[in-house]
Amino acid sequence: MKLIKNKYILPLIGFLAFLGFLDATYLTILHYKNAFPPCTITKGCETVLTSQFATIFGVPIALLGSLFYVSIIAVCLMFYHNSRKIFSNAIFFIAATGVIASILLFYIQLAILKNFCQYCVLSEIINLSIFFLSYSLFKKGKKKEEAKSS
Amino acid sequence: MEKLTKKERKELKKQEWEEKLNKEKRSKMLKQIAVWAGAVFILIVSVWGLIQIANSPQTNPELVKLPPITSSDIAIGNPKAKAVLVEYADFQCPACAAYQPFVNQLIIDFKDNIYFVYRFFPLIQTHKNAMISAQAGFAAHKQGKFWEMDNLLYTDQKSWENASNAKEIFIDYASKLKLDMEKFQADLESDEGKKIINEQYSQGLSIGVNSTPTFFLNGVKIQNPRSYNDFKQLVQNEIDKK
Structure with a gap:
């Protein structure tokens, strides 16, 4: 089953990563300004954003998120210019790392903090979408290789 | 116009072809540079925009209703x-x-x-x-x-x-x-x-x-x-x- 045409997958990943970049960078800026954003949809996002889980070894998770999205965008551009398998694989593996982190962070919000922040949840949804899209790129790369070897 | 020998024609064709290839290569590279520069530019502009948003007051001052000062303050x-x-x-x-x-x-x-x-x-x-x-x-x-x-x-x-x-x-x-x-x-x-x-x-x-x-x-x-x-x-x- 194919929901999205192949040629749209890469731009879609890039677009999602850009959205994620905006989201994460906004939180990073606010973190360094010692403020937290207005939380309109979910309750308790200040709880999440100021919790001990918001930083890891003094580095805000949001900053790691920004870097994560920038790397996705960069590898997407590389793949766009040169559709080598190594790039589609890289997108897939970076996206997989993102999903693992997302699941962990979602779990922390759900089970430990018992509060959600919409900015974080949005980023987690984006990561999951990027992961599924990149999986189809990854699969395509594999198929190509199999066709070549047989 | 003087007639070219077969060999010369072949040579000319080869040259043209190489030139075309070079041109394509160059335009491809230019395109790559443009795309990367564009991406970097967009990211920088969006960071700048986000900083502006983060610095702007979040609530309209007129809308803020400071809880009145009472004796318990x-x-x-x-x-x-x-x-x-x-x-x-x-x-x-x-x-x-x-x-x-x-x-x-x-x-x-x-x-x-x-x-x-x-x-x-x-x-x-x-x-x-x-x-x-x-x-x-x-x-x-x-x-x-x-x-x-x-x-x-x-x-x-x-x-x-x-x-x-x-x-x-x-x-x-x-x-x-x-x-x-x-x-x-x-x-x-x-x-x-x-x-x-x-x-x-x-x-x-x-x-x-x-x-x-x-x-x-x-x-x-x-x-x-x-x-x-x-x-x-x-x-x-x-x-x-x-």
Whole structure:
């Protein structure tokens, strides 16, 4: 089953990563300004954003998120210019790392903090979408290789 | 036109073809550079845009309705003063400690022309001793020594911010201030104190307080002044207004 045409997958990943970049960078800026954003949809996002889980070894998770999205965008551009398998694989593996982190962070919000922040949840949804899209790129790369070897 | 030999024609074709290839290669490279430059440009512009958004006031000042000052508020100065300054603060916040001398100086400089109200906004998620320090402030307030406690808490912030025995340190402060120790200890953990602190915190949240310190001058949220002189000027403007 194919929901999205192949040629749209890469731009879609890039677009999602850009959205994620905006989201994460906004939180990073606010973190360094010692403020937290207005939380309109979910309750308790200040709880999440100021919790001990918001930083890891003094580095805000949001900053790691920004870097994560920038790397996705960069590898997407590389793949766009040169559709080598190594790039589609890289997108897939970076996206997989993102999903693992997302699941962990979602779990922390759900089970430990018992509060959600919409900015974080949005980023987690984006990561999951990027992961599924990149999986189809990854699969395509594999198929190509199999066709070549047989 | 002279006729080319077969070999020459072949050569010419090859040359043309190579040129074409080179041209294609170059345009491909240019395209790549353009795409990368475009991407970097977009990212930089969006970071800049986000900084602008983050710096803009989040709520319209006219829409903010500062909870009225009541008798239960901790305040100093002349209640009828032309400049009423309300601060939402956390004793464990370094920026609040940095502003405390400014506020003290304002109270000294403007005397009867200023009324200063302190409201609790403990950031308990990041500051582990935020709540207990607020409670210590409240307990001292119960004995009329809030400002003395405020001074001690802020000036010694570094010594208790990470302490696991903050409560003992505050009890020690209370004894330095010659407070009634039994009453102080009872007030320190009283439900009344917790209730007032939590109430002020959630009221602060509801009017868009999202960082500490947040100052309201005559009901209007102000950007934190960068220097004492800026701060003084802001207050002076309010006094001159009327």
